[in-house]
Amino acid sequence: MTAPRGRVGGGVDVAGRGAHSGIAGVLASGWVVGLAPAVLAIGGGLLLGGLLVSLLGVSPLEFYSVLAKGTVGSAFGWGQVLFRATPLVFTGLSVAFAFQARLFNIGAEGQMLLGGLVLAWVGAWTGLPGAPFGVLLALLAAAAMGGVWGAIPGLLKAKTGSHEVIVTILLNFVAFALVNYLLTRGLALPETVRTAEIQEGARLARLTEWVPVFRGAPVNAALFLACAAAVLLQLWLRLSPHGLSLQLLGEGPGAARYAGLSVGRLTVLAMTGAGALAGLGGASFVLGYKYYFEEGFTGGAGFLGIAVALLARNRPLWVVPSALFFGALSYGGFVVNRLVPRELLDVLQAVILLLFILFDQRLGRKRT
Template sequence: MSRRGEMAARVANEIGAPIVAVAAALVVGAILVALLGRDPLAVYGRLAQAIFGSSYGFGQVLFKATTLIGTGLAVAVAFRAGLFNIGAEGQMYLGGLAGASFALLLSPELPGVVAAPLVLLASAVAGALWAAIPALLRAWLGVHEVINTIMLNFVAFALAGWILVEHLALFETVHTAEIPVSARLARLEQFLPALRGAPLNLTLFLQLLLCVACYLALWRTRWGYEVRATGNSEAAARSAGIPVRRRIVQAMALSGALAGVAAANFVQGYKYYFEEGFTSAAGFKGIAVALLARNHPAGIVPAALFFGALDRGGFVINALVPKELVDILQALVILFVIALARTAQQRLLRRRMARGVEA
């Protein structure tokens, strides 16, 4: 087998395994629905119609996918450095709070081209700082980041809750005042009337740009090479003279910044305020997105679209089966992805060995 053949096999693996995982999850979901005595085709039909049936519906899917691109990218970047960022949820939450409160401090006279990016920056900084805590603990004390990022999610919810209730919330609500117009990101329905009603906004393009930027940073720069080397093997990276601790903290801070910016879709593009619980678990769903995307920026967009579609679908199937069916599907996708990953790897390995000395 030729080298090109092997390359093709690898690409087929990278793309094929996630597709098989999604298909398998949908089949198990269908069996579950059938066991409840409901018609799986009706449920999936309703799902498909909600997603593709109208430009409004598809706009909603794109809107939900926009947030998931952000959190998925955040988790994937950390993954490439060998870090599990389970804390994207909390980083996004604080990013949204920082963005909204910063926007409320800005002079409304500031032009939009200045104000909106500044608010994005505030969200990014808050997310980065929050992510830096577990990264520093990992790099300097060797505490594994999984438990710390999870703990920091709970701390972030409580901290933001306190700031909101004591200082920012409007009377008898759980959200802040609306941010000035200059800090908002324009809705796409202004340019595409077909999207009327869907809160899709400029953040979509921002997130797509960030995907490209992350790809370039990780695969086309020396810094990115060092981050990925650290992720592959810390010990090897260290002996190659890579400042492993610094790369760990930097990669995690970037991951946190991306999670923080993911809040913009809601805060700057949709409701124009910070609201309790606005993330609706997007930070956790980012883990599923990154996993399905095989932690590659190019895979993040289709994976986010898939999970965004599931998110949207939950609302409409609720009449037939509890909407949590989509959460189950999401979990099944994760489990199938990882179950298949290793088998696929072994198949590849066998091929390579069959090729033998020729290599």
């Protein structure tokens, strides 16, 4: 069978309902088989994590109870996890979007960084209209900035064939240097590494304003924007001719060319869209939390977006729970900091990803 992987589960599902009942039927149904690698990887990762923790002389029980209490065990923890997940949704979508055309966007970090700077720059503009137009304007500008930064590797790939992985990685460094240059040459306030505060009209509301239990947690309305982006992207990929063309390109340039599509144009489209999505990654921090750009605010969300997309198998709707999971893990590293070195949670993330790839390949091969 050569059907694209994402739709194989559905085929099995139809068969499952028709014939077998009982455990075999349930196991063979698309949902369970689809989720099984993720569940097994997370379970296995957490077990291995317990082992590592006990090697450090800390009781795994205490470790996991502190981890759970600090992250999902309180409203404050939830507020932190949701805040952490918000940029991951954007960068996860960015990577997933490019991957529809089998392009790897390793540049989400730089795109998000530049987008964040533009958010702060436009947001601080004194002529900015009030909400909601101020927010909208800032978001559009950031998406445009990220889009331009993503379009560069797209264009280079289309025109010269240079590999987008190399170009996006290198453009990250250009973005780091550019942002720091602009910060040190006037955008940053004296003796700080942050910009001036943005106008009222560009700010996104904190969730505490509607849900008081989140008091003190930075989660804000950017979360809804992120979820909306995931839903819209899923619909767009399903329904729009461009979305379908992208996926056709993902099947191979030959297939796309045979169908009469312009491979070059689709490549640029995929990378521009990916850049625009990552460019919005800063909305949560800049428009909804600190109200300014700060050096290093991305916290590696651009790179973690790759993992988020991987665990979500590049499907936009699944990016949301995947981002939530990685958000919990990365905030968890901070929570358990008093017990174990926080790098342990980074190890845990890596183990879970490796197990996921392993299980996914084993089960995936059996499925097709």
